[in-house]
Amino acid sequence: MRLLMSIPADPPTYLSWGWVSVSVPNLIGILASVALLLLALLLPFPTGHEDEQDES
Amino acid sequence: MSATPVGGSHASPPSTWIGRLRTKLEDTLPYEKLLPESQPSYVASWIYVFGVLTLAALAMIIASGAVLAFEGPAWYHLSSVGLFFNSLHFWSVQLFFTFMGVHLVGKFWMAAWRGNRAKTWISGVVSFVVAVGAGLTGYVLQTNFDSQWIAFEAKDGLNAVGVGAWFNVANVGQMALIHVFLLPAVIAVIVVVHLLQVRVHGVVPPLDAEAVESARTARAAASIEGVR
Numbered sequence: 001m002r003l004l005m006s007i008p009a010d011p012p013t014y015l016s017w018g019w020v021s022v023s024v025p026n027l028i029g030i031l032a033s034v035a036l037l038l039l040a041l042l043l044p045f046p047t048g049h050e051d052e053q054d055e056s
Numbered sequence: 057m058s059a060t061p062v063g064g065s066h067a068s069p070p071s072t073w074i075g076r077l078r079t080k081l082e083d084t085l086p087y088e089k090l091l092p093e094s095q096p097s098y099v100a101s102w103i104y105v106f107g108v109l110t111l112a113a114l115a116m117i118i119a120s121g122a123v124l125a126f127e128g129p130a131w132y133h134l135s136s137v138g139l140f141f142n143s144l145h146f147w148s149v150q151l152f153f154t155f156m157g158v159h160l161v162g163k164f165w166m167a168a169w170r171g172n173r174a175k176t177w178i179s180g181v182v183s184f185v186v187a188v189g190a191g192l193t194g195y196v197l198q199t200n201f202d203s204q205w206i207a208f209e210a211k212d213g214l215n216a217v218g219v220g221a222w223f224n225v226a227n228v229g230q231m232a233l234i235h236v237f238l239l240p241a242v243i244a245v246i247v248v249v250h251l252l253q254v255r256v257h258g259v260v261p262p263l264d265a266e267a268v269e270s271a272r273t274a275r276a277a278a279s280i281e282g283v284r
Contacts, residue, residue, distance in 0.1 A: 033154050037162065040102035040103045045100045
């Protein structure tokens with residue numbers, strides 16, 4: 001029991017809009033995943049040496 | 057006295073099932089396909105990186121999980137090195153699901169089941185579902201108040217669908233065995249099958265790959281004409 005009591009158990013903050021309820025850590029995870037997907041689609045990929053030779 | 061090859065040669069079809077299996081493997085997945093040195097140009101995009109990122113996170117989960125399994129809950133809750141490995145395991149899982157989610161969504165919008173790749177898509181989705189089970193059993197194994205809360209919330213749900221008697225999230229021994237042995241073994245097998253399927257059929261091209269390639273060819277031809 002002393003072992004269990006030494007482990008912190010802080011409940012997360014929840015955000016609610018009508019029937020939608022999400023914890024702040026989960027919301028951060030969802031937003032980070034969406035941002036990662038968009039960045040993966042939009043950011044240019046570094047080109048290799050072969051491409052540079054082709055362009056010259 | 058000359059040595060005769062056992063099991064026949066490639067000229068005649070093999071008579072044993074091992075020989076037939078070898079011939080089929082050689083035809084389906086030659087070494088050039090299994091370990092390719094180059095990929096098509098469309099693979100040079102960040103969206104194609106998330107499969108291997110998921111694999112890297114999985115390797116970190118397995119390595120840190122092996123350390124946790126040997127040392128036990130008292131060590132990973134109370135010692136500084138144990139807390140580090142506990143966090144390493146937890147954050148590897150967060151990254152694993154993030155990378156896997158982006159990989160899954162990216163492949164869904166790419167219609168990655170095109171070109172006879174339906175089984176590759178299915179094995180990927182099945183590995184995701186099994187990984188969710190591994191995640192749940194991991195959460196209820198944390199041995200803290202969080203795990204108690206999750207276990208008894210999940211118990212209500214699992215009882216409601218009628219599987220609570222066989223899959224008992226309140227039974228820490230059952231959860232430990234499922235999480236540490238059964239599900240990692242299942243995930244490892246599915247991931248290996250998924251990777252071999254990707255090697256057999258190749259990486260799926262983007263939806264507009266043909267248009268991009270033909271435009272690139274047209275530009276190259278126009279620049280050559282310009283030089284002349």
